[in-house]
Amino acid sequence: MARQQDQGNSPTLLARRLAVELTARREAAGLTREEVTRRLHWAGSTLFRIETGRTKPQPRSVRELLDLYHVPTAEKEGLIQLARDARKPGWWHSFRGVLPNPYEVFIGLEAGATTIRTFEALVIPGLLQTPDYARAVIRSGRQELEPEEIERRVQVRVARQQILTRPDRPRLWAVVDEAVLHHMVGGRTIMRDQLDHLVGASEQGKTTIQVVPFTAGAHAGTSGPFVLLGFAEPAVPDVVYLETIPDGVYLEGARDVEAFMLAFDRLLAAALHPDDSIALIRRLADAMG
Numbered sequence: 001m002a003r004q005q006d007q008g009n010s011p012t013l014l015a016r017r018l019a020v021e022l023t024a025r026r027e028a029a030g031l032t033r034e035e036v037t038r039r040l041h042w043a044g045s046t047l048f049r050i051e052t053g054r055t056k057p058q059p060r061s062v063r064e065l066l067d068l069y070h071v072p073t074a075e076k077e078g079l080i081q082l083a084r085d086a087r088k089p090g091w092w093h094s095f096r097g098v099l100p101n102p103y104e105v106f107i108g109l110e111a112g113a114t115t116i117r118t119f120e121a122l123v124i125p126g127l128l129q130t131p132d133y134a135r136a137v138i139r140s141g142r143q144e145l146e147p148e149e150i151e152r153r154v155q156v157r158v159a160r161q162q163i164l165t166r167p168d169r170p171r172l173w174a175v176v177d178e179a180v181l182h183h184m185v186g187g188r189t190i191m192r193d194q195l196d197h198l199v200g201a202s203e204q205g206k207t208t209i210q211v212v213p214f215t216a217g218a219h220a221g222t223s224g225p226f227v228l229l230g231f232a233e234p235a236v237p238d239v240v241y242l243e244t245i246p247d248g249v250y251l252e253g254a255r256d257v258e259a260f261m262l263a264f265d266r267l268l269a270a271a272l273h274p275d276d277s278i279a280l281i282r283r284l285a286d287a288m289g
Contacts, residue, residue, distance in 0.1 A: 011056075012108025013236065014086035019053040020235045021079055022065060026051075029069040040064055059083045103248055106227075106241050107156070111163055113170045115230035117264050119221045121177045123185070124194060126157050127164060128174060128201050128209070133194040134158070136186030164207070172207045175267045177221060178214050181284050188288050195285035202278050210271035211280055220266035228260055 026036060033047045047065075049055040057065075062083040066076045110116065118125045123137055134157045138150050145153070163169060184191050202209045212219055227241040240251040240260045251257065272280065 009085070010108055010112030011086050011088050012105060013112030013231065014082060015056045016053045016109075016236050017233065018057075018062070018079065018082050018086050019051050021082070022062070023051045025066065025069045025071055025079075031069070036065070036068060039068060056087050057083055058087075103243075105250070106248060107160060109229050109239055109241075110160065110170075110227075112231060113229040114232045115171045115173070115228075117173045117175075117228040117230075118226070119175045119264065119267055120180055120225045121221055122180060122183065122225070124176065124180060124198070125174045127161055127172060128198060129157060129161075130190070130194050130197050131158055132190045133185055133197075136190060140185075164201075164204070169206055173210075174208070175210045175212060175221070175264070175271055177212050177219075178280075181211065181281060192285050192288040195281050195288070198281050199278055199285070202274070208274050209277055209281075210268065210274055211277040212267060212271045213280075216270040219270045220263040226260055226263075228257070228264060 026033070033051070036042075037044055037047050046055075050057045050061070050065075059080045062080050063076070066079060071079070116127070118127070123129075124133060126134070129137070131154055135150060135154050138145070138153050138157075164172065181195065185194070198209055201207050212221065225243065229239045229241065231238065237252050237254070238257045240257055242249045242251070251260070271277065
Protein backbone atom coordinates (compact mmCIF):
# COMPACT_ATOMS: atom_id res chain seq x y z
CA MET A 1 0.00 0.00 0.00
CA ALA A 2 1.30 3.43 -0.90
CA ARG A 3 2.44 5.49 2.09
CA GLN A 4 0.38 8.64 2.44
CA GLN A 5 1.78 12.09 3.13
CA ASP A 6 0.29 14.60 5.53
CA GLN A 7 -1.94 17.26 4.02
CA GLY A 8 0.61 20.04 4.38
CA ASN A 9 3.39 17.90 2.85
CA SER A 10 1.69 17.14 -0.47
CA PRO A 11 4.31 18.19 -3.07
CA THR A 12 1.57 19.49 -5.35
CA LEU A 13 0.18 21.69 -2.59
CA LEU A 14 3.68 22.88 -1.68
CA ALA A 15 4.22 23.87 -5.31
CA ARG A 16 1.01 25.89 -5.29
CA ARG A 17 2.07 27.61 -2.06
CA LEU A 18 5.46 28.40 -3.61
CA ALA A 19 3.77 29.86 -6.69
CA VAL A 20 1.68 32.18 -4.51
CA GLU A 21 4.72 33.24 -2.48
CA LEU A 22 6.86 33.96 -5.54
CA THR A 23 4.11 35.99 -7.17
CA ALA A 24 3.71 38.05 -3.99
CA ARG A 25 7.48 38.73 -3.81
CA ARG A 26 7.59 39.87 -7.44
CA GLU A 27 4.65 42.21 -6.97
CA ALA A 28 6.21 43.60 -3.77
CA ALA A 29 9.36 44.35 -5.79
CA GLY A 30 7.25 46.27 -8.30
CA LEU A 31 8.27 44.12 -11.25
CA THR A 32 6.19 42.73 -14.09
CA ARG A 33 6.66 39.23 -15.45
CA GLU A 34 8.06 40.70 -18.64
CA GLU A 35 10.68 42.69 -16.71
CA VAL A 36 11.76 39.65 -14.70
CA THR A 37 11.96 37.46 -17.80
CA ARG A 38 14.08 40.06 -19.59
CA ARG A 39 16.49 40.59 -16.68
CA LEU A 40 17.04 36.87 -16.12
CA HIS A 41 17.17 36.04 -19.85
CA TRP A 42 14.51 33.38 -19.42
CA ALA A 43 12.10 32.04 -22.03
CA GLY A 44 8.89 34.05 -22.19
CA SER A 45 6.62 31.40 -20.64
CA THR A 46 8.94 30.25 -17.83
CA LEU A 47 7.85 32.67 -15.12
CA PHE A 48 4.19 32.36 -16.12
CA ARG A 49 4.39 28.59 -15.66
CA ILE A 50 6.11 28.97 -12.29
CA GLU A 51 3.63 31.52 -10.93
CA THR A 52 0.60 29.55 -12.08
CA GLY A 53 1.90 26.30 -10.58
CA ARG A 54 2.21 24.59 -13.94
CA THR A 55 5.85 23.76 -13.33
CA LYS A 56 7.96 23.11 -10.25
CA PRO A 57 11.04 25.34 -10.45
CA GLN A 58 14.53 24.22 -9.62
CA PRO A 59 15.84 25.67 -6.32
CA ARG A 60 18.51 27.59 -8.24
CA SER A 61 15.80 29.28 -10.34
CA VAL A 62 13.97 30.28 -7.16
CA ARG A 63 17.22 31.72 -5.80
CA GLU A 64 17.65 33.80 -8.97
CA LEU A 65 14.15 35.19 -8.58
CA LEU A 66 14.54 36.00 -4.89
CA ASP A 67 17.92 37.66 -5.47
CA LEU A 68 16.29 39.84 -8.10
CA TYR A 69 13.46 40.68 -5.71
CA HIS A 70 15.96 41.53 -2.90
CA VAL A 71 14.31 39.12 -0.47
CA PRO A 72 16.09 38.90 2.93
CA THR A 73 18.42 35.92 3.34
CA ALA A 74 16.46 34.07 6.06
CA GLU A 75 13.20 34.37 4.14
CA LYS A 76 14.99 33.42 0.94
CA GLU A 77 16.38 30.18 2.37
CA GLY A 78 12.94 29.17 3.62
CA LEU A 79 11.44 29.58 0.15
CA ILE A 80 14.31 27.71 -1.50
CA GLN A 81 13.72 24.82 0.90
CA LEU A 82 10.03 24.97 -0.03
CA ALA A 83 11.09 24.59 -3.67
CA ARG A 84 13.15 21.51 -2.76
CA ASP A 85 10.26 19.95 -0.86
CA ALA A 86 7.83 20.67 -3.70
CA ARG A 87 10.01 18.65 -6.07
CA LYS A 88 9.97 15.51 -3.92
CA PRO A 89 7.91 12.68 -5.45
CA GLY A 90 4.46 12.02 -4.03
CA TRP A 91 3.24 8.46 -3.39
CA TRP A 92 1.57 8.54 -6.80
CA HIS A 93 4.91 9.04 -8.58
CA SER A 94 5.35 5.30 -9.12
CA PHE A 95 2.05 5.23 -11.02
CA ARG A 96 2.95 8.02 -13.45
CA GLY A 97 2.97 5.64 -16.40
CA VAL A 98 -0.80 5.09 -16.15
CA LEU A 99 -1.87 8.53 -14.92
CA PRO A 100 -2.69 11.37 -17.32
CA ASN A 101 -1.07 14.62 -16.13
CA PRO A 102 -4.29 16.41 -15.06
CA TYR A 103 -5.33 13.43 -12.96
CA GLU A 104 -1.87 13.24 -11.38
CA VAL A 105 -2.15 16.90 -10.39
CA PHE A 106 -5.65 16.27 -9.03
CA ILE A 107 -4.37 13.46 -6.79
CA GLY A 108 -1.66 15.74 -5.45
CA LEU A 109 -4.15 18.49 -4.66
CA GLU A 110 -6.63 16.02 -3.16
CA ALA A 111 -3.87 14.73 -0.87
CA GLY A 112 -3.41 18.23 0.52
CA ALA A 113 -7.06 19.24 0.80
CA THR A 114 -8.82 19.83 4.11
CA THR A 115 -12.31 19.73 2.56
CA ILE A 116 -13.55 17.73 -0.42
CA ARG A 117 -17.00 18.38 -1.84
CA THR A 118 -17.93 16.12 -4.71
CA PHE A 119 -21.00 15.56 -6.86
CA GLU A 120 -21.52 12.54 -9.12
CA ALA A 121 -24.42 11.89 -11.45
CA LEU A 122 -23.50 8.44 -12.83
CA VAL A 123 -21.00 6.64 -10.57
CA ILE A 124 -19.98 6.44 -6.93
CA PRO A 125 -17.26 9.02 -6.12
CA GLY A 126 -13.80 7.52 -6.43
CA LEU A 127 -12.93 7.97 -2.75
CA LEU A 128 -15.90 5.78 -1.82
CA GLN A 129 -15.59 3.01 -4.40
CA THR A 130 -14.84 -0.60 -3.51
CA PRO A 131 -12.02 -2.22 -5.51
CA ASP A 132 -14.45 -4.45 -7.44
CA TYR A 133 -16.71 -1.50 -8.27
CA ALA A 134 -13.71 0.60 -9.32
CA ARG A 135 -12.45 -2.24 -11.51
CA ALA A 136 -15.83 -2.51 -13.26
CA VAL A 137 -15.99 1.27 -13.82
CA ILE A 138 -12.45 1.48 -15.19
CA ARG A 139 -12.91 -1.57 -17.41
CA SER A 140 -16.04 -0.04 -18.93
CA GLY A 141 -14.57 3.46 -19.24
CA ARG A 142 -13.79 5.57 -22.27
CA GLN A 143 -10.45 3.85 -22.92
CA GLU A 144 -9.72 0.26 -23.87
CA LEU A 145 -7.09 -0.82 -21.37
CA GLU A 146 -5.02 -3.95 -20.91
CA PRO A 147 -5.81 -5.98 -17.75
CA GLU A 148 -2.51 -4.95 -16.16
CA GLU A 149 -3.24 -1.26 -16.66
CA ILE A 150 -6.74 -1.68 -15.27
CA GLU A 151 -5.28 -3.20 -12.11
CA ARG A 152 -2.74 -0.40 -11.78
CA ARG A 153 -5.53 2.17 -11.95
CA VAL A 154 -7.53 0.27 -9.35
CA GLN A 155 -4.44 0.35 -7.11
CA VAL A 156 -4.25 4.13 -7.55
CA ARG A 157 -7.90 4.54 -6.62
CA VAL A 158 -7.52 2.40 -3.51
CA ALA A 159 -4.34 4.26 -2.54
CA ARG A 160 -6.15 7.60 -2.89
CA GLN A 161 -8.70 6.42 -0.35
CA GLN A 162 -6.02 6.17 2.34
CA ILE A 163 -6.36 9.91 2.94
CA LEU A 164 -9.62 9.07 4.73
CA THR A 165 -7.72 7.01 7.30
CA ARG A 166 -5.16 9.69 8.24
CA PRO A 167 -5.35 11.48 11.60
CA ASP A 168 -5.57 14.75 9.65
CA ARG A 169 -8.04 13.37 7.11
CA PRO A 170 -10.09 15.81 5.03
CA ARG A 171 -13.79 16.51 5.52
CA LEU A 172 -15.60 14.64 2.74
CA TRP A 173 -19.07 15.65 1.59
CA ALA A 174 -20.36 13.50 -1.26
CA VAL A 175 -23.63 14.16 -3.07
CA VAL A 176 -24.88 11.69 -5.68
CA ASP A 177 -27.86 11.57 -7.98
CA GLU A 178 -30.18 8.70 -7.10
CA ALA A 179 -29.43 7.21 -10.53
CA VAL A 180 -25.94 6.35 -9.25
CA LEU A 181 -27.48 3.89 -6.80
CA HIS A 182 -29.49 2.09 -9.47
CA HIS A 183 -26.79 1.58 -12.12
CA MET A 184 -25.94 -2.12 -11.79
CA VAL A 185 -22.17 -1.68 -12.07
CA GLY A 186 -20.40 -5.04 -12.13
CA GLY A 187 -23.51 -7.06 -11.27
CA ARG A 188 -25.75 -7.44 -8.23
CA THR A 189 -23.13 -8.77 -5.82
CA ILE A 190 -20.61 -6.03 -6.55
CA MET A 191 -23.30 -3.38 -6.41
CA ARG A 192 -24.72 -4.63 -3.11
CA ASP A 193 -21.23 -4.65 -1.59
CA GLN A 194 -20.71 -1.14 -2.88
CA LEU A 195 -23.92 0.13 -1.32
CA ASP A 196 -23.03 -1.58 1.97
CA HIS A 197 -19.66 0.15 1.77
CA LEU A 198 -21.38 3.53 1.43
CA VAL A 199 -23.39 2.85 4.55
CA GLY A 200 -20.22 1.95 6.45
CA ALA A 201 -18.38 5.02 5.15
CA SER A 202 -21.21 7.28 6.31
CA GLU A 203 -20.66 6.07 9.86
CA GLN A 204 -17.12 7.43 9.91
CA GLY A 205 -16.46 10.87 11.26
CA LYS A 206 -15.98 13.63 8.71
CA THR A 207 -17.88 11.79 5.94
CA THR A 208 -21.35 12.86 4.83
CA ILE A 209 -23.25 11.22 1.97
CA GLN A 210 -26.44 12.64 0.52
CA VAL A 211 -28.67 11.56 -2.34
CA VAL A 212 -30.55 13.83 -4.72
CA PRO A 213 -33.77 11.83 -5.27
CA PHE A 214 -35.49 11.34 -8.60
CA THR A 215 -38.36 13.44 -7.28
CA ALA A 216 -36.06 16.49 -7.19
CA GLY A 217 -36.32 16.73 -10.97
CA ALA A 218 -33.84 19.06 -12.67
CA HIS A 219 -31.12 20.22 -10.29
CA ALA A 220 -27.83 22.09 -10.08
CA GLY A 221 -25.84 18.99 -11.01
CA THR A 222 -27.45 18.30 -14.38
CA SER A 223 -24.45 19.81 -16.18
CA GLY A 224 -22.17 17.08 -14.83
CA PRO A 225 -19.94 15.93 -11.95
CA PHE A 226 -17.41 18.14 -10.22
CA VAL A 227 -15.07 18.20 -7.24
CA LEU A 228 -14.36 21.20 -5.00
CA LEU A 229 -11.09 21.07 -3.07
CA GLY A 230 -10.52 23.42 -0.14
CA PHE A 231 -7.24 24.05 1.66
CA ALA A 232 -6.30 25.21 5.14
CA GLU A 233 -4.03 28.02 4.05
CA PRO A 234 -5.81 31.21 2.97
CA ALA A 235 -2.98 31.90 0.52
CA VAL A 236 -3.77 28.73 -1.43
CA PRO A 237 -6.99 29.18 -3.43
CA ASP A 238 -9.71 26.54 -3.64
CA VAL A 239 -9.89 24.51 -6.83
CA VAL A 240 -12.68 23.05 -8.95
CA TYR A 241 -11.84 19.88 -10.89
CA LEU A 242 -13.95 18.75 -13.85
CA GLU A 243 -13.19 15.36 -15.36
CA THR A 244 -13.55 15.68 -19.11
CA ILE A 245 -12.53 13.88 -22.28
CA PRO A 246 -9.63 13.66 -22.97
CA ASP A 247 -8.19 15.52 -19.98
CA GLY A 248 -9.45 17.04 -16.75
CA VAL A 249 -9.98 20.78 -16.36
CA TYR A 250 -9.07 22.95 -13.36
CA LEU A 251 -10.82 26.16 -12.42
CA GLU A 252 -9.10 28.39 -9.88
CA GLY A 253 -10.67 31.79 -10.49
CA ALA A 254 -12.63 33.15 -7.56
CA ARG A 255 -15.79 33.60 -9.64
CA ASP A 256 -15.62 30.05 -11.01
CA VAL A 257 -15.08 28.54 -7.57
CA GLU A 258 -17.90 30.64 -6.14
CA ALA A 259 -20.26 29.45 -8.89
CA PHE A 260 -19.57 25.80 -8.09
CA MET A 261 -19.87 26.46 -4.35
CA LEU A 262 -23.33 27.86 -5.04
CA ALA A 263 -24.17 24.84 -7.20
CA PHE A 264 -23.09 22.51 -4.40
CA ASP A 265 -25.21 24.41 -1.87
CA ARG A 266 -28.19 24.09 -4.19
CA LEU A 267 -27.54 20.36 -4.51
CA LEU A 268 -27.55 20.04 -0.73
CA ALA A 269 -30.89 21.83 -0.65
CA ALA A 270 -32.32 19.39 -3.20
CA ALA A 271 -30.84 16.29 -1.55
CA LEU A 272 -32.36 14.08 1.10
CA HIS A 273 -31.21 14.57 4.69
CA PRO A 274 -28.08 12.45 5.39
CA ASP A 275 -30.08 10.02 7.56
CA ASP A 276 -32.77 9.63 4.90
CA SER A 277 -30.09 9.21 2.24
CA ILE A 278 -28.46 6.33 4.12
CA ALA A 279 -31.86 4.76 4.77
CA LEU A 280 -32.50 4.79 1.01
CA ILE A 281 -29.10 3.22 0.32
CA ARG A 282 -29.78 0.51 2.91
CA ARG A 283 -33.15 -0.31 1.33
CA LEU A 284 -31.62 -0.64 -2.13
CA ALA A 285 -28.81 -2.84 -0.79
CA ASP A 286 -31.30 -5.09 1.00
CA ALA A 287 -33.40 -5.38 -2.16
CA MET A 288 -30.38 -6.83 -3.95
CA GLY A 289 -30.34 -9.76 -1.55
